[in-house]
Amino acid sequence: MNPVIRWFHQMGSPPIFHRFADRWSRWLLLAALPFLAWGAWSGLFEVPADYQQGDSYRILFIHVPSAWMSLFIYGLMAVYAFIALVWRIKICEQLAMACAPIGAGFTAITLLTGSLWGRPMWGTWWTWDPRLTSELVLLFLFLGVIGLNAAIEDRRAAARAAGFLALIGVVNVPIVHFSVEWWNTLHQGATIKLMGQSSIDSRMVLPLVLVAIGTKLWFLGSLLVRTQTAMLEMESGKDWVKQIARGAHA
Amino acid sequence: MVRHADASISTASACLALLRRDLLLVWRRRGDAAQPLMFALLVVSLFPLALGPEPELLAKIAPGVIWVAVLLSGLLSLDSLFRSDLDDGSLEQLMLAPQPLALLVACKVLVHWLASAVPVLLIVPLLAAFLNLDGRLLPVLWESLLLGTPLLSLVGTVVVALTVGMRRSGMLLALLALPLYVPVLIFGAGAVMAAAQGLPFAGALWLLGAALVLAVVLAPLAAATALRIAMP
Amino acid sequence: MVRHADASISTASACLALLRRDLLLVWRRRGDAAQPLMFALLVVSLFPLALGPEPELLAKIAPGVIWVAVLLSGLLSLDSLFRSDLDDGSLEQLMLAPQPLALLVACKVLVHWLASAVPVLLIVPLLAAFLNLDGRLLPVLWESLLLGTPLLSLVGTVVVALTVGMRRSGMLLALLALPLYVPVLIFGAGAVMAAAQGLPFAGALWLLGAALVLAVVLAPLAAATALRIAMP
Amino acid sequence: MTPAAPPLLAAESLAFQRNEEPVFGPLSLHVAAGEALLIHGGNGSGKTTLLRVLAGLLPPSEGDIQVRGQHATRESVAQTCALLGHLLGHKGELTAVENLRFAVGLNGQREGTDITEVLETVGLAGYEDSPARQLSAGQKKRLGLARLLLLPSPLWLMDEPYANLDLEGIALVNRVVEAHINGGGAALITSHGAYATPAVRSRVLELD
């Protein structure tokens, strides 16, 4: 068996995953805090005002990391869904489903901060620009996954159906990312690059990276917690859960 | 002595049997089948009433209104695609038949498109006349709908298949189908709007055509998979 | 010894019991209840996608689009007004209750309006923003909808009551309701269009208001009679 | 009861036609306080239709219906009769108690009854807060019986009350009907005739 699959199968055992999540989620959430705090402080107070936009651009330090997160989480959800559908690994079904609400949250924040920022920049809260429209579609996809998962009574069948939808919707991710290149739009083109020269002030990069790392850590932590809760609920009849419950009471 | 399944029942003749049955059903239930047509007519004829009879304004928004009307009428008729088959047990029978489910699904989509979209396509000139659309735009509008409506039916089928087990799936269906419909609408109506402004529109139509070819191949497979996952 | 019906159960408290039950049901089925809202949002957000983001054009057609969206969403939710009560037998119970049926029907219409139209009324500012509507027109639009939507619900109830026994009444319902809806649409959307052009619009609103008062009195009586006739 | 008291419900040469096809022929019947009338007949013989005509949901094609000796009006029927039909009229999303509370709010409550007690009587103790949707078919029928017990109407129109019930449930129906009739009420009960019927003063009407 492929070692990656074997690892998933091992982690797929609910009690083992439970212990793993118990150990790591706390540390991940704790580790996220300093990054977020430092990033926010640096973005708000250390970085100079923009020569065109004044201080209003500082919303960038929320907007851009959460936009990145919305795409990243969708991609991750699709990967989990793929594994769940092909190899029927229970834990991956629940991981994919746990991604959806967090992703929807980041997408909503992106839309909200973007339109707050759009008001001073473009003079309107909303236009039907490709980047904006495709990000709105992303929100609908997240909501669709959540809705489908909630609408089917059997938990495993629900997760599989919703995971399938997530896989279909994955075509939207490149559209969001490349829309600024494929169409001429109001929205900013790619300004920050991993490789090569970014076209923004290098002092702005640091807080951005800090917040980006902070949100990733926080996401992983809450993903573990959510999946753990979902598994406990699903397996509430099983012995290992009863043992844990008894332990908590004692 | 009981024989094994007669190997001579080819997939083609099974598809034909399904097509014949579904078309017969459309005919027997023609009151229901006329519903998308009525709905499209209704939406289109409400606009002149709501906006007042201002010919230029109506002509300007005509392609968009017609596209939205067609899209909504298709969306509302989607729900019935597998509903009656599920309720009376024939969906089970289809899934248990010794034939590729994807092909059977494709036949059902074809009938759905023939019954819900084609009648609307036929009255497009009437709808266009209601809204005062420039006659020269009619061919573009027609082509865009001819490419777009089967695409909508195909994409919608996947979504319906996913929600097949649910009693009241209306809203969820709309929520799930909308994101997938948006690009079709943008390119379809966009082509006509571009033509109206004298801009090139062939590109958008080509894109729709390419997407249609892709969907014809992939959507039945996806819908069959979705059915097997979501069958209650 | 069995007593006769307790005379102290006043009609008012019976209506209250019905209102309480139906509101509770709306809450328990909130997924369904959100459907008209979703539908209106969907229709309104499809238009910019179909017409392209041209702010002035959108602003110009905004009142009409919003009115049509609200009207269609109400029309589509009408069907459910008596459907579930008929299916589970509570409609019979209502008709056999020692209370005037017209008042009970009025309570049901009130809940229908609260559940289907009020949420849409609340997001009208959002819909208006999507379509770039001039902010100064918002109050007129809102007033016209506030007067128009209960009128639509009341008129629609009579039609629904007439078709209550039919299984698949969707299309028939639309056909019957449409002619009655058209005047409401013309005056409602017309008032906003007039205001947009700086013309007087109070007359149309007064007319809507007068029609509403008349409908509040007559429609429940008509619907109750229709129910007694059409009950299968 | 004075012997001269008119029957709660009486019908004279009552008939119903659908599309000019007779569903049940001209028949006469009467039910007085303290007795039960059993209506027997096979599938499709028109039992349900008769009950609906008596309840005023369908207009009779011929004949006359009287309530306590007076020509029946909508109000007098509503005050006298309570119907337990094929469809029970429960909302699946509401709990057992909520359903009963609504019925009482709409029709009034029989003196000296209490929702929790009645639920216990019909064997639904412990299901007070279960949504009606989750009840099994037999339990739903019991909830319908609870409704009858709570309403003030003296005459019960019961359409196949035994369907869906197990043996224990059939005994329950009989017990409840007996108590009602011994308390001065009356009942009109349709059935296929395959079940035991309550041990009270009763007459049988055969439909065909």
Next chain:
Amino acid sequence: MTPAAPPLLAAESLAFQRNEEPVFGPLSLHVAAGEALLIHGGNGSGKTTLLRVLAGLLPPSEGDIQVRGQHATRESVAQTCALLGHLLGHKGELTAVENLRFAVGLNGQREGTDITEVLETVGLAGYEDSPARQLSAGQKKRLGLARLLLLPSPLWLMDEPYANLDLEGIALVNRVVEAHINGGGAALITSHGAYATPAVRSRVLELD
């Protein structure tokens, strides 16, 4: 039949769970040509679910299904089994003959059978051109039997074939199943256990 022929359908430690709740426990069964397997169990004991799992409509949570000794694939199940479920799969708007013609078009036809003859066998002579909607519940069930008789599948999965039928209808089911099994077919029949079962080589599986 050679004695070593593998059973038409076999299942090894098969189990199904819904939301981690076991619906039926791990069980093993096998049906060979020429015999009937009766599945008994009360309401809600999982009979219908078992049949759906065997037919491949639901994925089993545990265990393995074999068709003629090979791991079951969708094709092999489709070629071997025909299902008569709670829902019969008729279109109310189509006539009896049209419904059967479609079933044959989709699945192929058993050699030597004829639609009109089969309709006569199940007692529906004269109803060839009635829309299925107008048939009574018992007649609908008979139309379902006619479908089974026409299909080439050797193994019949029958979910409560006796429900809705009168005594004469029950005898008909037994006659038809007997003929099928004596002709080398096999059947898997669920029931509440309250009815007579056909006089063929049969075993009983109790579910609880």
